[in-house]
Amino acid sequence: MLPQLLNRTVTYLRPQLRFLSPLPPSTSLSSSSEQPPPAPAPVTPPPPPLKLPLDCSPARLRKLIATQSDPLLAKEIFSLAASLRPDDFSPSSPRSYSSLHVLILKLARARHFSLADSLLRRLPSPSPGLFSALIKVYADAGLPDRAASAFRYMLRHTRCRPSARHLNRLLSALAARPDHLPSALHILRSADAMAVPSDVRSHNVLIGAFCRIGKLSIAYDLFNRMFKRGLTPDVESYRLLMQGLCRKSQVTSAVDLLEDMLNKGYVPDALSYSTLLNSLCRKKRLREAYKLLCRMKVKGCNPDVVHYNTVILGFCREGRPWDACKLLDDMSDNGCFPSLLTYTTLVNGLCSRGLTEEGSHYLQDMISKGLVPHFSVFHALVKGFCAVGKYGEACDVLAEMLNLGVAPHVETWAVLLPGVCDDDGETSMAAAKRLVMEDGWRRATRIVQAGPELEEYMARRSPGRGVLSGTMHLVGNRNSQSVRPPFT
Template identity: 30%
Template sequence: MLLRRRTTSYFRNLTTETKQGSDYSKDQNFTHILNEICTITRTKPRWENTLLSQYPSFNFSNPNFFLHYLNHQNNTFLSLRFLHWLTSQCGFSPDQSSCDALFDALVDAGACKAAKSLLDDCPDFNPKPASLENYIRCLGKGGMVGDAVDVFFRLKKVGFLPLVSTFNVSLLACLKVGRTDLVWKLYAHMIESGVVGSIDVETVGCLIKAFCAEGKVFDGYELLRQVLEKGLCPDNTVFNSLIAGFCKESQYARVSEILHIMISMKCNPGIYTYQEVINGLFKRKKNDEGFRVFNDLKDRGYFPDKVMYTTVIKGLCDMGLLGEARKLWFEMICKGLVPNEYTYNVMIDGYCKIGDLVEAKKLYDDMCDRGYAENVVSYTTMISGLCLRGRVDEALSLFHEMSRKGVARDLISYNSLIKGLCQNGELVKATDLLHELLAQGFEPSVSSFTPLIKSLCEVGETGVAMRLLKDMHDRHLEPIASTLDNIIVGLCKEGNVAQGMEWLLKMISWKLKPKEQTFENLIDGLSQEDRLDDILIVLDLMFREGYRLKESIIHSLVSKFCKENFHFPKLCLEEFGERN
C-alpha cells in the first residue's frame, strides 16, 4: 500500500501512448498487456530472452509505461530488474518521475544497496532532498555508514539541512559498526551547519559512547557532567558505556559514582548495568568484589539472569571456589534458570582445573543427557582437563570421537592436545598432529608451536626446534620469551654456546627478557669454553635486566678469571658487590 501511495501522484496527469501515439486509456488492450507482462516477469525465470518477441509492436521505451508497471507490479526488486532490462534492450532512458518513484520505493523497502545502484546507474538522476534524507536513514540501518555520511555532504551542496533525529540515527549506526571517525566527522558537519543549538541529549549520548569506544572514558565522563548540569539525562545505554569503560581502566570509584548519579537522577540501574559492573570486575581479576556486588544486587531485590549467574560462576571457578560455584549452580536451577551449554562448560572447566575429573565427567554426561548437543567447546574443555592431569590417551580418544560424531575440531582442540602430548613426552604424535592441523587449513597460533619447541629442546633436538621457530617466523607469528629461552638453553646443553650467545643478543634486541636460568646456562657454557670476554658481556646484560648472581657462580667466576690470569677489572668486582 505504501508503494501505491508513493507512486499514485506520478500518474495523475500522465498521458499513455502506444507506439503509434494513441492514448493508452483508449487502448482496451493496454491493461490486458500490462497484466500479462507483470505476470511474465514475476513467474518466468528467463523472461528477458523472450519478452520482446512476444510483444513486437509494444512500445516498451515509453517512460509512462514503466510508471504503470511499477505501480501495478508492486514489487520494487522486480521493478528494478525490469528497469535494467528496459535500459539495455529497449533504448529506454528513465525520466525523473520514473527514477523518483523507484528510488522512494526501494528506500521504503529498506533496499539500500539497490537504491545506491540506481543512483550509480543514473548519474543524471537527482532525488528530492526529502528522499535523500530517508535514504540516509536506510543506509544507516543497512550499515552503509560511509555512504550515509556522503549523502549528508551531498545535501549540504543543495542547501538542505536534515533533521537532528536523522543525524542521531546515523551517529548510532556509525557507533554500531565501530566507525568513531565518522561520528566526529558528522558532529563537525553539524557544528558547521549551525545545528549545535538543536543538538539533543541523544546526540550527546552518541558522543559519550564514541569517547568510550576510543578509550577516552574520562572525556566521556566530563561530557556527561556538562549534560547533567543542563538538567538533561541520557539513557541507560550511555551510563553503561561509561561503566564498561571505567571497569576497563579499573576506576571502580568512578563506577560507583556513576551508579549513584543514575539513582539520584531516577535513572535506576537495570540488570544489564550491573552485569557490566560484575563482568568488568571479574575480567580484572577482582573476583571477591564482583561476588560481593552480585550478592548485594540480590539483597536489593534484583533478579539476576542466566548470563549474570554464568559470569559469577565462571569467576568463582577461576578462583578455585568450586563449592561456592556449585551453590550458585543449584540456586540458579531452583529459580527456574536452566543452565545452557556455556554454563555447563564453565563448571566442567572449573572441575578439570582442580583435577576433579570425576565430577567433570558427571556434569559432562548430565549435559548430554539433557539433550545439549556435544560441541567443540564441551569436547575441548574435557580434552584440556584430561591433558592437564596427564590422561592424554583419554584426551586423544575424545579427539578422535569428535571426528566420528561429526563435531568439527577447531584450533583450540588441536593446540590443547599438542600441549598434552608434549607434556607426556609423545613428540612424534604431537608433531603429526601439528602437520594434520596445517593440512586441515587451520592458521596455526603461537600456542601450536610453543610446546613442541620446548619439548624438542629438552630432548636434544634443538635443530628441529629452530626449524619450527623459522616456520613461525615465516607465518608472521612472534614467539614468546620462554620459547627463545628454551632454544638458548637447548643450544648450551648441546655445546653450541656461541649460537646460544647469538640468540641471547637477538632476544635482547627484540625487547624480550630472558630468564635468569638462561643467563646462568650461558655463563656456565662460556666458562667451560674459556670464553671470558663473552662472559663479561653476558654479565653486563644480566645485570641490566635486574638479575643477581648466585654466590656459588661468583666464586666460580672469580676463581676462573684468576686461574686464567685474565685481567679482571676492579670495577667488575665492585659491581659484583653492589649488584649482589
Template identity: 25%
Template sequence: MANQLNRLSNLRAIAPTKSAIFSSFCTDSVQLQSGSNNEADNLQEKNRQDQVRKLSTLLRKKRFKSARTTMVSLVLPGSPFSSPADLISVFSQSFPSPKPIFTDMLLSICAELKLPDEATEVYNSIRKEGNFPCSSAFKLFLESLVSSGHYNRTIDIFWEVINSGFRVDRFAYSKAIESAVKLGDLTKAMNLLNYMKRHGVSPNAFIYNVLINGFCKEKRTEDARKLFDEMIETKVTATMFTYSTLIAGYCKVFDMENALEIQRRMKGENMESNLVTFNTLIDGYGRICQFENCFEILNEMENKGIVPNEITYGSLVYNLCKDGRLCEAELIMRDMENRKIIPNAQIYNSLIMANIEERKMEDAKRIVEEMKGRGLLPNEDTYCILIKGHCGVKDFVGAYGWYRELIQNGLVLNMAVCNELICGLREEGMESEILSIRDYMNKQTQCRRSKFSKVIERGRGSIRSCSNHKHRPISFFI
C-alpha cells in the same frame, strides 16, 4: 479358388502396414499436441491482453487503488508476465498514453514488495526512454535498495542521475551517504556531504547522525565531534540518537570526560538520559574499572525512576569479574535476584570464567549448579569455559566429565577444544575416552558436510526450477 486368391491379394495391397499405421498415429499426435500448445499459447496471450486492458481502464478512470491491487497480482509469482519488463512492453504496445502513471506505480510496487532487482529493471526501463520517475516512486526505490543491502547500486544510480543533469533532493543524498557509510567508506561519505553542500543542499539531522555513527563505530571520535559541532553551528537540532551515539563513541575509546560533557549538553537541551544512555556510561566506566562512578550513575538512574535491566547488571558483573572483584560481582547478582531480574547465561558465564581464572574450580561448579537450579541450562560457551579451565589446571578427568555432560545435553563442542582435551587425555593414557571424542568429531564433520551438501543441492534445485520458471530471474530464488 483363383478368384479368392486375387481378392486376398487386392485386400493386402489396400491394407496399410503396421509402420504406416504407427507413422500416421505419430503425425496425428504431433499435430494434436501442436494444436493443444497453440491453443494454450493463445489463451495465455488473451489473458495477458485482458489484464493489460483492465489495468489501462482502471488507470484511465483514476481508480488507482484498484489498479494497484491488479498490478501487485501481475508482479507476484503466478503472473502471466515473465517480468516487470515484459509487463511494461505489452502495456506500452497496447496503451501508450497513461504509461508514466503506469511505470511510476510499477516502480513503487516493486520497491514496496522488497524486490530490488525487479525495481531496478523498471527504473532502467524508465530511464532508457529518457524519462525519470516521480519523486515518491524514486524515494521508495532508493529506500528499497538501501534496506536490501544494495549499497553500491544505490551510489551508482545516484551518480547516474546527477550526471544526467537531474537535480536530486536531500533524501537522495541521504541514501547515497548512508550507503557509503554502510560500506565502511567514510571518505566517500564525506565527499558526498561536501558535494551536497557545494550544490546548495543543506544536511539534516538524519545525514549528520548517519555520519557521526559511522565515525564512532570506527573510533574516530574527533571526526564525529567536528560533525556534531557543525550541526550546532548550522542550527540543525541534535536528536537523542545524536547524543547517545556520541556518548557511546567516547565510551568505546574510554574518553569518559567527553562522554559526560555530551551528557551535560544533552541535559541543557532538556533531553533526559534514558536507559540506553545510562547503560552505556556504566559500561564505559566499568571498562576502565572506575566502579565508584558506575554505582553513582546507577543511583542517578534509579533516582530518576529508571529501572536497571539485565544489560545494566550484566555489564557490572562482567567488568567486576574482569577486574577480579568476584565478591562484588556476586553481590550484584544477589541484588538482581532481589529485584526479580533473572540473570542470563552470559552473566553466569562471566562469573564461572572469573572463578576458573582464579582456579576456584569448586566455586565455578557451585555457580553452574545454581544456574541449573534456576532452570537455566548451561550453553555451549559455559561448557567450553569449563573444559578449557580444567585442561588449564591439568584436571583432564574433570574436563572429560564436563564434555560428557555437554554431549548428553545435545550441544556441540568447538573442534579446537576437542583437540585440546584429546592432548590432555593422552597424557593420562585415557585411550578409550580419546576414541570416543574422535568418534564424536567424525560424526560432527559428517553432519556439517551433509548440511553443506543439502545447501548446495537446494541452490541447484532453485536454479533448475528457475530455468523452467518464466516468472522470476534466478536472483529471486537464491
C-alpha cells in the same frame, strides 16, 4: 478387346484393393507405374491479431506485473500491452505510471539496472516514492554511485523535489563506504543550495560514519552545525559521539558528554549506558562504573541484564568476585533475572580466586533455575577442587556434568586423573590419558575401554571412591545417548 478385358479385371480386383487409391480417369495403364504428384499442403489461416481484453484496466496490468517472479517476463508483458493499446499503456500515458513504477523496482531488485534506468528515463513524471525506493535498492545493493545518479536525475530532470527522506537514504548509501564519505559531506553542506531540506537524521548518519573511522573533529563539527541551523540533537546524536570517544579511549570526555546530556533534560538510552559501562570497566574504573549503574534507575533508565553482566565481568577480571556477588543480589531486588552468561562469569571469577565452595553453590543455584551450564563452568570447578586436593568434590561435579549431558573437555580429564592416580598406577594412568586424548573420541567410545582394573583402581584410590566409579559406569552407559564429543 484388350481395353475391355483390362477394365473387367480392374472391376474384379477393386474390392480386394480397397486400400489403394483409385486411378484418376485420365490415367492409362502405361502410366500406372509412375508416382502420382504430391498433394498440395493445406493452407494454414493466419492467426488472429492479439488483443487485450477490454476489461484489462491499469490496475489489473499492474497486478499482473507485480505477481511475475521473472522481471524480464514482466517487462515483455508491459511491452506487449503498450504495443496493443498505446493510448492506455505507453510509458507516456499517465494511466501506465503505476505499472511502470512496479516494473522499474522489480528490474532494479533483480539487478537489471540498465533496463530499470532506461524505463525511468522514459517516464515523464516519476513520483517521489519511486526515487526513494530506488535509492534504497541501490544502497542495499552496495551501489552508492547509482544512488547518487538517481538523486541527481531527480534534481535536474523531474518536477518533483527531493525531501529529507531522499537525502538521508542517499547519505546512508554513501556513508556505508569510507571512500565515499567526502562526497556525502559535500552533499550535506550543499543541501541548502540544492533546495533540499536536511534534518537531525541527516547529521546523525554522518556523525556515526566519521566516528567509526576515528575522525572525531569532523563529527564534532557536524554536531555543532545542528545548533547553528536551529536543529536540536537527539539522544542518538549524543550516543554516537560517546561511542566515538570510547573507541578512542577518551572515556572522561564521554562521561562529561553524558553529564551535559543529563543537564539538558535528555534521558539516555540503554545503549548509551552500555557503551560507558563497558569502557569504564575496561579502564578499570570500577567504582565509577558501579555508581553509574546505580544512577541509571534514578535517571529514568532501568538497568537490564546486559548492564549488570558488564559490571560483573569487570569485577571478576580485576579479581573481585565478592563484589560481583553483591551485584547478583542487587539484580533480583531490581527485578532483573541473571542469565547463563551471568552465572558463567561469576563462577569462573570465584574459581580463579580459589573460592570453589561458593562457585559450587552458584552452580547448584544455576541448575535449580533450569539453566544448563557451559562446560567451562564445570572445568573451572573441577580444576579448582583438584588444586586444593578435594578430588571427591571434583568427581561430584563431573558426575553432575555428565548427568546434564555436557561432554567434558579433554583438559578436564587431564586435570582430574592425575589426582586419583599415584605412582603405583602409572600404567592405568597412561591408558586413561591415551584414551581421553584420542582425536577419534566420539559418542561410541566408552571410557571403561581403558580396562576394568582402571575402574577398580581409581575407585579404590580416590578419596571420593564410589563417586568416580559411578561416573565411569555412567560414561559407559551413555555412549549411545546424548553425550557429545569433547571440544578439542
